Amino acid sequence: MDSIVVTGGAELSGQIPIAGAKNACLTLMPATLLSEEPLTLTNAPRLSDIATMTALLRSLGAEVTGLQEGRVLSMSSHALDNHVADYDIVRKMRASILVLGPLLARDGHAIVSLPGGCAIGARPVDLHLTALEALGAELDLRDGYVHAKAPGGLKGGRVTFSKVSVGATENVLMAATLARGTTVIENAAREPEIADLARCLRRMGAQIDGEGTGTITVEGVERLSGATHPVVPDRIELGTYMLAPAICGGSVECLGGRIELIAAFCERLEAAGISVEETERGLRVSRGNGRARAVDVTTEPFPGFPTDLQAQMMALLCTAEGTSTLHETIFENRFMHAPELIRMGARIEVSGGTAVVHGVERLKGAPVMATDLRASVSLILAGLAAEGDTVVNRVYHLDRGYEQVEDKLGAVGARVERITER
Ligand code: EPZ
Numbered sequence: 112m113d114s115i116v117v118t119g120g121a122e123l124s125g126q127i128p129i130a131g132a133k134n135a136c137l138t139l140m141p142a143t144l145l146s147e148e149p150l151t152l153t154n155a156p157r158l159s160d161i162a163t164m165t166a167l168l169r170s171l172g173a174e175v176t177g178l179q180e181g182r183v184l185s186m187s188s189h190a191l192d193n194h195v196a197d198y199d200i201v202r203k204m205r206a207s208i209l210v211l212g213p214l215l216a217r218d219g220h221a222i223v224s225l226p227g228g229c230a231i232g233a234r235p236v237d238l239h240l241t242a243l244e245a246l247g248a249e250l251d252l253r254d255g256y257v258h259a260k261a262p263g264g265l266k267g268g269r270v271t272f273s274k275v276s277v278g279a280t281e282n283v284l285m286a287a288t289l290a291r292g293t294t295v296i297e298n299a300a301r302e303p304e305i306a307d308l309a310r311c312l313r314r315m316g317a318q319i320d321g322e323g324t325g326t327i328t329v330e331g332v333e334r335l336s337g338a339t340h341p342v343v344p345d346r347i348e349l350g351t352y353m354l355a356p357a358i359c360g361g362s363v364e365c366l367g368g369r370i371e372l373i374a375a376f377c378e379r380l381e382a383a384g385i386s387v388e389e390t391e392r393g394l395r396v397s398r399g400n401g402r403a404r405a406v407d408v409t410t411e412p413f414p415g416f417p418t419d420l421q422a423q424m425m426a427l428l429c430t431a432e433g434t435s436t437l438h439e440t441i442f443e444n445r446f447m448h449a450p451e452l453i454r455m456g457a458r459i460e461v462s463g464g465t466a467v468v469h470g471v472e473r474l475k476g477a478p479v480m481a482t483d484l485r486a487s488v489s490l491i492l493a494g495l496a497a498e499g500d501t502v503v504n505r506v507y508h509l510d511r512g513y514e515q516v517e518d519k520l521g522a523v524g525a526r527v528e529r530i531t532e533r
Contacts, residue, residue, distance in 0.1 A: 115509070115517060117494030117501045118526035119476055123361035125523035127352045129368050129393065130156040131182065131342030133512050135304040137206040138281040139311050139342060140164045143173060143186035144213035145288060146315055148337030152184040155342050160511045163204045167196060171210065187337075191218065198224035198255060204511075205229060208236050209278060211259060212286035215248055219261045225252070230483040232442040238279035242270045246283065246290050267292030267331055275300050275412040280327070281308055287329035288317040296327040302413040303372050307343040314338035346372035348513060350420040351488050353377075353396040355520060357385040358427050359496040362397035363523050364390055375416045379424065382406045383431060405433030405470055410441050422448040422489035429457040430496060431470040439464045448486035451479040455490075455497055476501040481508045488513060495525055502530075 131154035141164070143150040155161065157178070165175045165184075173188035194214055201207040201224040214221035225236065240250050240257065245268040251258040267290045270283050280300040285308070287294035299305070301323050309322035315338045318330035349368040356363040357380060370377055370389055377387045380396070383403040388395045405428060410418040418441040428435040429452055439445045446466050449459045454477045458469040476499035481487030487509040494501030503509075506529070509516060517527040 112504065112532055113506045114502055114504045114530045115491060115506050116528045116530060117476070117491055117503070119359070119494055119497040119499065119501065121359065121495070121524045121526055123356045123359060123363050123523040123525060126364045126366055127519050127523060128366045129344045129349045129352070130514050132156070132304055132307070132345035133158055133160055134277070134347070135307045135343050136161055137164055138209050138304060138308050139340065140168060140184070140186065141209045141213050142285055142308065142311060142315070143168065144171070144188050144191070144210060144217055145285060146335040146337055147189040149185060149187040150315070150337055151186070151339040153182060153339065153341045155182045155184045156345065157182070157514050158510065158512060159507070160204055160206070163200065164206065167200045167207050167210065170197065170200060171214070194218060194221045196221070196223040201226050205234055206278065208239060209282055211239065211257065212243060212282035215243060215259050215261050216265055216286040216289040219264055221259045223257050223259070225255050225257060230447060231445045238272055238274060238276045239282045242272070242279050242283035243286055245270045246286055246294065265290035267294040267329070270294065270296045272296070272298040277302050277305065280305055284308065284319070284327060284329065285312070287331060288312050288319070288335060290331040292331055294329040294331070296329070297325065299325055299327045300412060301325060303343055303346060311338060311340040314340055344368065344372065347417060347419040349373060349394070350376045350417070351423050351492070351513070352519065353380065353387070353394065354423050354427050354492055355495060355523070355525065356396050357383070357398050357403060358430070358492050360398050360400070361524070362395060364393055364395045366393040368394035370394065373417065373420070375414055376420050379406055379408055379416060383427065402470065403427055403431040405431045405435040407436045409438040412441070418442060418445065419485050421445060422485045423492055425449070425459070425466065425468060426452065426489040426493040428468045428470065429459070429474060429493060430472070433470055435468045435470070437466045437468065439466070447482040448489045451486070451490055452493055454479055455493055455501065457493070473498055475499060478502040478504065481505045484508050484512045488516065491516065491520070491527065495520070
């Protein structure tokens with residue numbers, strides 16, 4: 112298992128290119144199942160999660176090419192020969208559940224393994240299932256799999272989510288494009304990745320209104336055609352790299368970043384005394400001398416502060432001047448980075464969904480353990496300003512969501528090295 116060594120103390124300057132969004136690509140890829148014509152994604156990120164989704168689509172009989180060469184993923188599912196999404200693949204990546212809606216809409220049947228929980232929470236899929244039942248799906252849960260049928264095809268219906276869910280909104284949105292009649296999705300998630308999915312589906316011929324608001328309306332169509340679609344920039348990678356100069360000083364321009372993707376995060380960053388400036392090519396983040404100021408953060412569904420940036424923001428607040436309070440409202444166990452930051456000298460008290468961070472002058476490098484994707488990158492960020500070396504172990508978590516993190520940070524002056532275990 113690889114580890115990454117971060118030597119703290121360097122001020123940063125230069126540019127970091129932001130890749131296409133992992134969480135957009137993971138829902139755009141299953142959309143290929145909705146059409147027998149090719150779907151091509153450009154600006155696709157090169158990540159292990161994308162490779163896992165590629166393996167899943169190929170296991171269903173879809174053709175997927177391009178993952179290695181560039182950032183273009185060409186997919187075609189003109190002839191599916193399997194409608195079972197196996198536990199072996201699904202357990203590696205929860206987003207695999209996103210093939211359920213498209214398979215049901217296209218061929219009226221699917222057997223998809225339940226994803227199971229993960230480090231940050233139980234991660235149920237009940238909202239996905241009840242939403243598809245509202246479109247006429249007949250679901251039978253047994254042996255850890257969802258056995259789904261839609262004899263005669265899906266019918267448009269009204270879906271009212273009791274809780275905002277990104278994945279469930281994506282699953283039912285994709286299914287609704289081929290359902291007979293009108294579907295109205297209420298209390299829909301509003302994340303930019305959902306708007307990106309809607310744009311792609313519209314390019315394929317879907318009739319969708321309201322994405323980005325809480326109510327999405329879909330008029331089902333007979334069939335969808337192929338399309339070519341650029342993946343939206345990754346707002347979580349963007350926010351992560353914006354925090355690097357905020358934590359260790361300097362000025363970095365994140366190429367491709369757009370304020371509207373993470374306005375709530377930018378507001379908190381500026382409240383902490385960090386300057387965020389829109390440039391021709393992206394967002395420039397600078398911190399002069401002195402420490403950031405303590406701020407309070409509450410994670411919320413979009414357009415609120417993203418839960419996927421909570422761990423990274425905590426890394427900044429560990430050395431801010433004053434005491435900050437972070438409320439994690441989306442997942443039940445998303446403070447696993449806290450004990451590792453404490454090993455580096457941070458002063459953090461966690462109680463339930465609340466973490467109180469008392470800023471200290473400086474952290475000290477230490478060997479730490481990555482536990483999940485965003486926790487692992489928060490430890491790297493903390494290491495950038497720490498005294499001495501920080502060794503982050505189990506970085507396979509990191510490679511799920513960040514392309515060459517050591518190269519991107521190294522290019523702006525950070526001392527970050529990957530140690531590959533033979
Ligand atoms: C997506 O997960 C993202 N993953 C997550 O990013 C992100 O943290 C999350 O949305 C919230 O923004 C992808 O897009 C692949 P949810 P998802 O359904 O769709 C509960 C990362 O680091 N819930 O919006 O699984 C759930 O337990 C990952 O890139 C149900 O109760 O999240 C959670 O408490 C981590 N029943 C809340 O809703 C359901 O059927 C929000 O989950 C579904 C969800």
